[in-house]
Amino acid sequence: MRVRTAKLAGSAAVLTVVSLLAPCLRAQESEATLSGKVTDSSGAVANAKVSVRNLATSQSMEAQTDAAGTYSLAKLAPGEYEVTVSAEGLAPKKENVILAAGASLTFNAELSLLPSAPQAQPQTPANNAPNAPPGNKAPSLGDLGFSPADTKSNPKEQALLDKRTHMLKIHQRLGLITTIPMIASVATSINAGGRNTSNTDRTVHMILGSATAGLYFTTAYFAIRAPRVEGAKSRGPIRFHKAMAWIHGPGMILTPILGALAYSQKNNGERVHGIAKAHGPVAIVTAGAFGAALLSVSLKF
Template sequence: MRSALLFLFTLLILFSSDLKPQSDTTSISLLPNKLSILEKALWGERGLFRITGLAPLTPQAREKELKLRRTMLSIHQLGGFTTLGLMLVSAYYGKKVFDGDYSAVNKHRSLVRVTIASYTLTALLALTSPPPLVRREKGEGSLSLHKTLAWIHGAGMIATAVLGRQVRESKTIDDYNRLKKIHMGVAITTFTALASAMIVITIR
């Protein structure tokens, strides 16, 4: 009797230990080793889409996710060029205001709002897209540069908007002239960073 119980206990241990590696292997093969904070929150093993059942972590679901990722990143790229065009037109009217043509103020402000909305939606497409199947440790050169430039034009978009408000709310002529020069300089830097980011990711 004791031998039978010992045999059954041994089988139970072997069976349970055989199941665990399979589960871990499946998880590792379906998701990359490293996930960003947002990717983990949305697409991780215990992410929002997993626990709600909207995107179960299965090979079939991951195959659909990778197709969705390609679509979202393609739209992200198109959105980048759209935002770049909007920034260019916005800068045109901004330069008019800078040169003293205040009749262009409303057009400039409206275009800035549309540009910010386009930029935000474009960024969200990349940030919320499903993770790849495999993520390289160091990443590709052009992709790494694209992400670095994203930090620059992201900070630039925020700084440009804040400076634009400060220009409007400036109390003296000296403050107005000083701030509008800084505002234009930051806007040019932001545009250059975004344009460079689009170029490096397109020609890779």
């Protein structure tokens, strides 16, 4: 009797254990596994994030790749999943897969580099704008008061402006050089025009005056021959500079002529007389007008 009771108790215990383990065994048989490898153009991608989302239940799981780029997600319920693979510096990849009950699916992903961001275009420096303050930039038609519409299709006018600018720069530099013999000529005029002057003093004064006249007319050539740009208007100091030219221009013509007359009279032992006596005053007025014209474009007011 006792033996029979013991057998019944043992059978009951076995049935109880089997009934408890059966659901677990059935669950293990229905679970699926997703594994694979993540790579890019250079090889395996470590520390990539692999996440799965069950489209039916919205439950999600995630894993991270190892140094070899492999990953594994186990204990997944069968069904359709959205798999997302991402890594730093790489474009993410998203794809749907279907896991069958008890299946082990391999899903490999190759990621590509993120598209490079467009480089910022260099901006035109502010000092290249037509209305920018004076600097090292080349002058433009806009500096002369032309609108952008006027200058848009005027390459010929721009070429004329470039040539004019070049010639006027030479004009200005020669004008500065001309002041050297001019000042020396004015300084030597004191000894050349006195009563007790020597022929040497007069000759030195004449040579300096001739050098001044030569440089002056060379300087004037570049101003006169510089091409004109239609529509350009003279403003400020330039207008004054041109106005002074009407004084020192005729004066520079008269001064050598009157000086030659005075030189001839002195060499003949005569006193300077007649129109030749105007040589000194004309020379002073001419030098003053020339100096004022030079300062008007050399200094900023």
